[in-house]
Amino acid sequence: MPARRKTTGDVSSIDNRIRTNSEWSCLTKTEAELFNQKVLCRVYGVNETVFMEGDPCKGLYFVESGLVGVRKTDIEGQSALVRLAGPGDTLGYRPFLAKQSHRASAEVIEAAKVCFIDAQTARQLLHDNHELGLRFLERTARALGESEDRLFQLAALNVHVRVIHLLVLLHDRWGRSVGDGAVDIEIPLTRHDLASMVGARPETVSRAIRHLENEGLARFRGRNVHIEQFDRLAEELHANLSGLH
Amino acid sequence: MPARRKTTGDVSSIDNRIRTNSEWSCLTKTEAELFNQKVLCRVYGVNETVFMEGDPCKGLYFVESGLVGVRKTDIEGQSALVRLAGPGDTLGYRPFLAKQSHRASAEVIEAAKVCFIDAQTARQLLHDNHELGLRFLERTARALGESEDRLFQLAALNVHVRVIHLLVLLHDRWGRSVGDGAVDIEIPLTRHDLASMVGARPETVSRAIRHLENEGLARFRGRNVHIEQFDRLAEELHANLSGLH
DNA sequence: CGCCAGGTTGATTTCGCTCAAGCAATGTGG
DNA sequence: CCACATTGCTTGAGCGAAATCAACCTGGCG
Incomplete structure (x- = not known):
């Protein structure tokens, strides 16, 4: 395998995202270029839906600005807010990593700029860059710990x-x-x-x-x-x- | 199979474990040998403790047989059973992957044979074998989904x-x-x-x-x-x- | 202006916790 | 072998937290 240590030096908001976000900061220059080439950004208005519960997971979403709410909805239309995502947060990484469909919807609360990277590209990066996977592994394991703590607290x-x-x-x-x-x-x-x-x-x-x-x-x-x-x-x-x- | 092994107890079951357990089945022959060389097995009696809440995570545990309960304990000594682990289950992978200490204790419910691989070796395998990390990633992400579902249900x-x-x-x-x-x-x-x-x-x-x-x-x-x-x-x-x- | 979704407040009910007693099953020492 | 602790399970009574039901505000908006 070729050595990979240098990251891209370009300055755009996406590059900024790659550099600051702990998971993606390990991309090589080539990988970051692929990332930048494939990433799609869009501005969403209030109440717009980024993805829906039940949808197949098509990729990863990065919130650049604004506020997005992650909700679970039952059949009676009652929705429960599960978490909030703001600048720097990633949406949809759990279903992506678990290779499942979305178990929650993402709905914009404050007008937001959200960037998207398709699952195929994300998976390729995950495959090429060993460190990336290990970082996601640690993050996911920590999230699991938090979820379990929350469970314990809800009861107590x-x-x-x-x-x-x-x-x-x-x-x-x-x-x-x-x-x-x-x-x-x-x-x-x-x-x-x-x-x-x-x-x-x-x-x-x-x-x-x-x-x-x-x-x-x-x-x-x-x-x-x-x-x-x-x-x-x-x-x-x-x-x-x-x-x- | 060479007979030279540092393990207590027979190793064929460990090989079996490596082969059948979805995460570890991707080890190469060399890696599997390292695994077998480092793994330590032990039989625990009822009520024996495998690890304690708060302990630093020293490695991964594989339940070969018997039944082990994972518990959280509060200061008043009240313990809550969090999950059960039987043959084929792994204990302590969350704290290992999250690089945290144990947030729960493991206590034997039915006499159990438990094998142990130290964190350093496990991390080395995780580093050398890319596929292994990706498999753990998928498993952990799924566990996260289950934990979140449980949360939702407890409230509803x-x-x-x-x-x-x-x-x-x-x-x-x-x-x-x-x-x-x-x-x-x-x-x-x-x-x-x-x-x-x-x-x-x-x-x-x-x-x-x-x-x-x-x-x-x-x-x-x-x-x-x-x-x-x-x-x-x-x-x-x-x-x-x-x-x- | 009236409408109406979202918010508050009060009354009532329900669910599950606490406390307490009683009851097997098992163990232990005399 | 019996008297008796001990431990875990069940059952009842009472209570309290939160849900439900219902009425009533409030402020933004066509």
């Missing part, structure tokens, strides 16, 4: 605590510090979506939110959240988490 | 249905057909373990079991289960599952 914690946990997670990824320990989270999620993320009903989440406001732990203004002292929230979470894991 | 289904689901899963892996659609499941699990597998309390599971008996769907004799018409059970499950996935 009540809604109030799960909502706090969700807020902390949302903060970690989407929070904007507004100085002196205060944080804003601005994600346009309906109460229904919020509820489905913690495995509860909207009414119950509504009450949990009211409770948080009464405690002065968070302030909800429509779909934005302001947390004056994030420490207190994190503390409250840890008090409930200890004795668990 | 009541205990009664979850118990039925567990019985169906146990049947698929451990069931013994006794003719004409009837099935026996003989796994020495306490009610407490059964309960933790479906995220419920023993009392609640006990009541669910009583309910199943009243419906004539299953008969519990101590820790053995007899299902006269497995079809009916599967049917009952699907009636509750449809409208979900």
Whole structure:
């Protein structure tokens, strides 16, 4: 096998993506060129669907900007938000790697630029570049651990605590510090979506939110959240988490 | 076959393992020799611990025979059975691949022969053999899908249905057909373990079991289960599952 | 302006947990 | 062999968290 160490030096958003994304940063110049040649980018409007549950997995999607929601839908049309994907996140890698069809839909929440690489090319890169596979292996194994932890928590914690946990997670990824320990989270999620993320009903989440406001732990203004002292929230979470894991 | 081996116990079963186990069947002759040279086998008695939650992951374990339970334990000593591993199953591959420590303990339920390959050797094989990594990738991605499905179900289904689901899963892996659609499941699990597998309390599971008996769907004799018409059970499950996935 | 989806709030019900008692099955020491 | 712990399972009663049902806001928009 030829030596592969140099990565491409071109500067476009895709190259940037390849360089910054831990998984793809190991591509050689040639491989990166193939990637760039094959990648397709598109801007999606709000509520547009990137892929649907049940569809065969045609390739991998990279969110460049905006916000995409991953949902599972049951026959009655009730959808549950499973996770959020923003800039830098990859969509559809689980079905791609498992060689299965999509088990969830991806629906745009905030206008997003999403790039696509077809399965065949992705598989070729995976085949040519050994390191790439090993990186995906580690990422997938970690995701598996997280999923199992979540399972454990769902059974052990009540809604109030799960909502706090969700807020902390949302903060970690989407929070904007507004100085002196205060944080804003601005994600346009309906109460229904919020509820489905913690495995509860909207009414119950509504009450949990009211409770948080009464405690002065968070302030909800429509779909934005302001947390004056994030420490207190994190503390409250840890008090409930200890004795668990 | 040369007789020089560092293993305790006979090696033919290991070769068999390598050949039959989908992940490792791609090893070359040389690699298989390395594997055989490094593998260590041991017989564990009931209640013996293979590895503990929190321990660094020292390698991979293969269950040759017997039954091993994977558990998570909280600080109060309450343990929850997470999964069962029998002949052909691999233990500890998630922490190994994720380069993390064990997040669960493995405890022998029925006297078991377990083989071990150290992390360094396993990683070397993973590095040398490209195909091996890709196979683990697929397996891990599938496991991730299953874990996510389980999450979804825990939130959506009541205990009664979850118990039925567990019985169906146990049947698929451990069931013994006794003719004409009837099935026996003989796994020495306490009610407490059964309960933790479906995220419920023993009392609640006990009541669910009583309910199943009243419906004539299953008969519990101590820790053995007899299902006269497995079809009916599967049917009952699907009636509750449809409208979900 | 009225409409309406999304959000809140209250009343009621249900499910599953907790607590507690009783009951086999098994073990143990005298 | 019996008295008695011990352990795991079942059953009942009560309680609490969250779902369900239903009414009522609220704010954006044609």
